[in-house]
Amino acid sequence: xxxxxxxxxxxxxxxxxxxxxxxxxxxxxxxxxxxxxxxxxxxxxxxxxxxxxxxxxxxxxxxxxxxxxxxxxxxxxxxxxxxxxxxxxxxxxxxxxxxxxxxxxxxxxxxxxxxxxxxxxxxxxxxxxxxxxxxxxxxxxxxxxxxxxxxxxxxxxxxxxxxxxxxxxxxxxxxxxxxxxxxxxxxxxxxxxxxxxxxxxxxxxxxxxxxxxxxxxxxxxxxxxxxxxxxxxxxxxxxxxxxxxxxxxxxxxxxxxxxxxxxxxxxxxxxxxxxxxxxxxxxxxxxxxxxxxxxxxxxxxxxxxxxxxxxxxxxxxxxxxxxxxxxxxxxxxxxxxxxxxxxxxxxx
Numbered sequence: 001x002x003x004x005x006x007x008x009x010x011x012x013x014x015x016x017x018x019x020x021x022x023x024x025x026x027x028x029x030x031x032x033x034x035x036x037x038x039x040x041x042x043x044x045x046x047x048x049x050x051x052x053x054x055x056x057x058x059x060x061x062x063x064x065x066x067x068x069x070x071x072x073x074x075x076x077x078x079x080x081x082x083x084x085x086x087x088x089x090x091x092x093x094x095x096x097x098x099x100x101x102x103x104x105x106x107x108x109x110x111x112x113x114x115x116x117x118x119x120x121x122x123x124x125x126x127x128x129x130x131x132x133x134x135x136x137x138x139x140x141x142x143x144x145x146x147x148x149x150x151x152x153x154x155x156x157x158x159x160x161x162x163x164x165x166x167x168x169x170x171x172x173x174x175x176x177x178x179x180x181x182x183x184x185x186x187x188x189x190x191x192x193x194x195x196x197x198x199x200x201x202x203x204x205x206x207x208x209x210x211x212x213x214x215x216x217x218x219x220x221x222x223x224x225x226x227x228x229x230x231x232x233x234x235x236x237x238x239x240x241x242x243x244x245x246x247x248x249x250x251x252x253x254x255x256x257x258x259x260x261x262x263x264x265x266x267x268x269x270x271x272x273x274x275x276x277x278x279x280x281x282x283x284x285x286x287x288x289x290x291x292x293x294x295x296x297x298x299x300x301x302x303x304x305x306x307x308x309x310x311x312x313x314x315x316x317x318x319x320x321x322x323x324x325x326x327x328x329x330x331x332x333x334x335x336x337x338x339x340x341x342x343x344x345x346x347x348x
Contacts, residue, residue: 128152146228155284159184
């Protein structure tokens with residue numbers, strides 16, 4: 001978004017297709033751009049890397065983080081664009097393309113945004129159970145019911161669930177099971193994968209490449225997964241979840257079933273009408289914390305640090321604090337007259 005703003009004075013408006021061209025061609029390292037209107041405009045009007053000044057950079061950052069209606073982009077978008085520019089310029093310094101990073105001299109304050117989830121608008125575990133049960137009864141979407149159940153009951157990331165193979169699961173006939181996670185499956189598209197495929201496997205988030213994580217699966221989820229594996233004829237090496245054609249599962253595949261089922265159960269105006277599949281992970285975490293599971297154990301299951309857990313689920317901890325106060329009030333009330341303040345005491 002910032003490239004079209006790093007231009008010379010009196011530069012004309014860029015071609016309407018410039019951003020699309022940059023995304024699909026210009027910024028793709030494996031493609032050698034042919035001569036075209038977009039490339040010609042950039043070569044004529046872009047400021048050379050060595051000539052990017054702090055003043056120009058600040059002006060460009062403001063333009064790139066301002067919406068058409070004049071308001072600033074969201075905190076997440078603003079911080080992401082700023083971080084992207086900073087990283088590119090830092091790489092230029094490391095490669096001796098420029099002597100210093102001009103962004104270091106830019107006065108810039110990123111907007112603050114709370115990382116805490118809004119627990120008021122999270123579905124409960126009962127909500128998750130109901131929506132996945134409805135999905136399982138719909139022949140068109142039954143393929144995805146256990147996928148969402150795994151997110152909502154165990155707290156796995158959608159990309160981690162998509163990568164699971166049957167051999168990664170321990171599913172006993174009774175009791176608790178386990179999922180042995182070795183990474184995630186993402187869908188950046190063929191332009192951005194090393195082999196030109198649409199899908200790409202990567203390691204677990206914020207962990208070393210070969211690190212794994214084992215997540216306990218509650219009995220209700222074990223039954224869901226056994227049902228899914230049996231119904232859709234999976235063998236040990238197969239992906240647990242695939243699209244209708246039997247290929248690796250992408251965000252595009254599970255997005256439509258979720259939106260359709262969500263609209264049926266939680267129509268516009270309902271507090272859960274905008275619930276995302278990733279929110280089901282928050283549902284699982286909230287359920288565990290409210291059940292009294294220690295934050296360290298919850299963090300381990302989610303693949304978080306305890307510090308990050310405390311930030312994201314601050315609302316849950318506040319709820320628990322109020323509940324704890326209520327329980328303590330009950331204990332003091334049970335003392336009766338023994339807890340009364342002496343009669344001679346007067347407030348200050």
